Amino acid sequence: MESVRTLVIGAGATGLATAAALSAAGDEDYLVLEADHEMGGWCKTVKKDGFVWDYSGHFFHFKHPEIEQWLRDRMPGQKVRVVEKKSFIAFGGRLVDFPFQKNIHQLPQDDFIECLYDLFFARSSDVKRGAPAPENNFKEMLAARFGAGICERFLFPYNEKLYACDLATLDKDAMGRFFPHADLTDIVRNMKHAENASYNATFTYPEGGAIEYVKALASGVRAGGVALGERLESVDLQAKVARTTRRSFRFERLVSSAPFDRFARICALDHDPSTWAYNKVLVFNLGFDGKGQKDVHWVYYPSRKTVFYRVGWYDNIFDTPRMSLYVEIGFPRDAAIDVPAVRERVLDDLEREGVVRGQRLVAEHHVVLDPAYVHITKRSLAEHKRLTGLLRERGVWSIGRYGGWTYCSIEDNIVEARALVASWS
Secondary structure, eight states, rough: OEEEEEEEEEOOOHHHHHHHHHTTTOOOOOEESSSSSSSGGGGGGETTTTTTEEOOOOOOOSSOOOOOOHHHHHHTTTEEHHHHHHHEEEEETTTEESSSSOOGGGOOOHHHHHHHHEEEEEEEEHTTTTTTOOOOSHHHHHHHHHHHHIIIIIIIHHHHHHHHGGGGSSSSSTTTTSSSSOHHHHHHHHSOOOOOOOTEEEEETTTTTTHHHHHHHHHOOTOOEETTTTEEEEEETTTTTTEEESSEEEEEEEEEEEEEHHHHHTOOOOOGEEEEEEEEEEEEEEEESOOOOSSSEEEEEEEETTSOSSEESHHHHHHHHSSSSEEEEETTTTTOOOOHHHHHHHHHHHHTSSSOOOOOOEEEEEEEEESOOOOHHHHHHHHHHHHHHHHHHOOOOOOOEEHHSSSSOOHHHHHHHHHHHHHHH
């Protein structure tokens, strides 16, 4: 039986940031356990035949300059590109500026009139009845604020493809600050004076891929502070003992970034497993022998005829001569994915959408992110609060996107990890 003051589960951004914060505070009595044989979680980078791809599109939007500087100081020789985002929605054979709801004036006239009409009356009709439109879930919130026209053309079909679920099951604030809200005044003003800035209007990206940020975090971890290929199997909360595939530890405190549903099971917490819903995302990284469309970084595809919900262009970030794409397709958590069949559908849809126009596919990679997006519901919010309260009483914290069962950025994970460590001093 080994002993460690702080046991950290997961060597993704959250776990590494926790370990680095401990070292910065002068506490090196910790160990990070990682089930995989590489660090990074879903921030791994693949390099193949001259192409650089992440497991998915990870673009960094820093709100805290000191965190960005801390990372860059630990990336010697790594060129970091600063990019002004160019993102669009594919609709009716044209590209509409993102966000859709602020750019309905770019739609064909009939679509524009219907969207504007429904937007105008979405609220006023309910005011006349003396009661606001219900916003008990994500779907109702969208309908109440934007009307049927915008919802049916973009907000419903796109988010259904993204989350692979009934939007009425999600909490109305399921996307938090990441959802681009706009009211009628914003939308009308945007018709003459375009203002499409969002939280990620400018993003940064290292030429070596997102893994470079992971390496920067890992550089703050003590030598030997990460154990790879070692999976957590059980936690005895009463005895404060954790067992892995290799050994057992006594710990004073434990920090987990593992998916909360799995961690709750490992800790033998009494709860209803059906509380935790999420989807899977199949990501294809595709490299072609010629350049494609320029001046675009990613495009959203709401059409249900198209299998993917988003496509991104790495080559327009790196300014390289061959088209390099990531393509994302959402699936329910229990779906059996026929990867070869989906691949053929993806290639067909890329041609039909005009993304591929005669270029030859010369390199490829795919990965299934499982889980990908957690489904934030009223039940999950209440149960996560209850269970994490019980865990904290035993010196155990569950944080990060999956440990916190939330929607957040990688920078948010770093901020949360640092704040947790600071709270111990």
